[in-house]
Amino acid sequence: MSAPPLRYAVIGAGNISGTHLAAIATQPNVTLVGMSDPVDFAKWRDLGEYESVPKFNDPEKMLIETKPDLVSICTPNKFHAELSILALKHGVDVVCEKPMAMTLDEAQQMEAARAESGKLGGINFSYRNLASFRYARELIAEEELGKLLRVQCVYLQSFLGAPATPYAWRNNVDIAGFGALGDLGVHMIDGVRFVSGLDYKRVVGTAQTLIKEKADAEGKLHPITTDTNAAWLSELDGGVISTFETSQVAPGFGNFFRIEISGESGTLAIRSDFPEDIWLYAGKTVTRYATWATDLPKIKVPTGFIATNPSVTPAGIAQTLKGDSVDFPTFADGVHAQSVLTAIGESMKTNAWQTLG
Numbered sequence: 020m021s022a023p024p025l026r027y028a029v030i031g032a033g034n035i036s037g038t039h040l041a042a043i044a045t046q047p048n049v050t051l052v053g054m055s056d057p058v059d060f061a062k063w064r065d066l067g068e069y070e071s072v073p074k075f076n077d078p079e080k081m082l083i084e085t086k087p088d089l090v091s092i093c094t095p096n097k098f099h100a101e102l103s104i105l106a107l108k109h110g111v112d113v114v115c116e117k118p119m120a121m122t123l124d125e126a127q128q129m130e131a132a133r134a135e136s137g138k139l140g141g142i143n144f145s146y147r148n149l150a151s152f153r154y155a156r157e158l159i160a161e162e163e164l165g166k167l168l169r170v171q172c173v174y175l176q177s178f179l180g181a182p183a184t185p186y187a188w189r190n191n192v193d194i195a196g197f198g199a200l201g202d203l204g205v206h207m208i209d210g211v212r213f214v215s216g217l218d219y220k221r222v223v224g225t226a227q228t229l230i231k232e233k234a235d236a237e238g239k240l241h242p243i244t245t246d247t248n249a250a251w252l253s254e255l256d257g258g259v260i261s262t263f264e265t266s267q268v269a270p271g272f273g274n275f276f277r278i279e280i281s282g283e284s285g286t287l288a289i290r291s292d293f294p295e296d297i298w299l300y301a302g303k304t305v306t307r308y309a310t311w312a313t314d315l316p317k318i319k320v321p322t323g324f325i326a327t328n329p330s331v332t333p334a335g336i337a338q339t340l341k342g343d344s345v346d347f348p349t350f351a352d353g354v355h356a357q358s359v360l361t362a363i364g365e366s367m368k369t370n371a372w373q374t375l376g
């Protein structure tokens with residue numbers, strides 16, 4: 020007898036839910052049983068192929084009536100903890116968007132609820148799925164760069180600086196928790212740890228709000244209470260110094276996430292907008308001599324490696340639930356990134372390095 024379909028639901032049906040739904044659509048034998056969002060669905064946007072899926076305004080009602088096995092939490096950050104814990108209490112596996120929570124305490128409560136429920140918890144650190152990020156991780160683990168010496172990470176966007184972009188929840192610290200630091204910085208924190216294999220020993224940072232107010236879609240002005248720019252220094256395992264800079268008001272940058280890592284016998288760089296490329300200058304022979312050209316050759320990630328890339332987090336959890344062994348970012352990874360975010364925030368308040376772990 021064939022296995023019953025995996026019952027899947029979404030809480031928060033905005034922008035990123037489309038990525039979760041598309042990821043789930045790649046999996047066989049999964050049924051989308053419900054979507055929950057406080058909007059008036061009757062007057063909302065065209066939901067296309069999801070028009071006939073049962074819709075709810077109350078997430079608990081949806082969990083009770085549709086009995087999903089797996090739910091994606093795709094709401095603004097403020098609701099991640101409350102809704103993840105609710106779903107876990109209803110015996111549902113959870114994949115939650117990033118940043119995991121508003122505070123470290125909330126993130127720890129989520130992981131405690133997950134552990135108590137015995138269910139799976141994933142955080143959508145989406146860049147972990149990119150072939151280039153995973154290949155870079157493998158090159159470093161195989162010591163192609165030798166002992167690691169330095170890391171530089173930038174994540175720049177322009178959308179918030181554009182007058183045409185209306186005010187939204189992500190500009191309100193009470194709902195978003197953070198600005199660029201939490202929105203993009205959390206990908207940087209997780210990405211550098213994932214690729215380099217190095218953990219954070221201490222951090223110090225600063226942040227700014229370079230745009231003070233913004234008009235909403237109706238033209239009403241609101242103050243921006245989140246950071247638009249942040250920068251921090253980290254000392255990683257082995258004394259490796261890493262620099263980080265993020266901005267949502269950098270004209271000309273769409274979604275520019277770049278990590279560069281040097282070791283004693285090479286340098287590599289990866290960019291989110293070139294997910295199958297890697298800039299690589301490595302190996303004892305090529306690095307024997309100094310180079311004055313300062314350009315890292317761009318190479319392709321081998322196609323055989325690309326084929327081994329795991330699917331994005333919701334699909335990875337669906338595969339795990341079917342018995343496959345799939346590597347996906349967990350709630351524990353979310354708590355870890357949140358602890359680094361919290362330490363950076365603390366360093367801003369105290370003007371001092373914060374030690375982790």
Ligand SMILES: NC(=O)c1ccc[n+]([C@@H]2O[C@H](COP(=O)([O-])OP(=O)(O)OC[C@H]3O[C@@H](n4cnc5c(N)ncnc54)[C@H](O)[C@@H]3O)[C@@H](O)[C@H]2O)c1
Pocket residue numbers: 030031032033034035036055056057058078093094095096098116117118143144145202
């Ligand atoms: N992994 C990534 O790279 C990535 C990219 C974009 C967004 N995100 C994250 O996804 C989340 C959502 O971002 P978005 O861009 O989709 O925002 P969005 O504003 O497009 O969508 C959010 C949706 O949640 C709904 N919502 C609000 N409160 C709710 C509640 N209490 N219960 C249920 N639904 C509620 C809203 O009505 C809206 O439809 C954020 O946490 C964001 O950081 C992650």
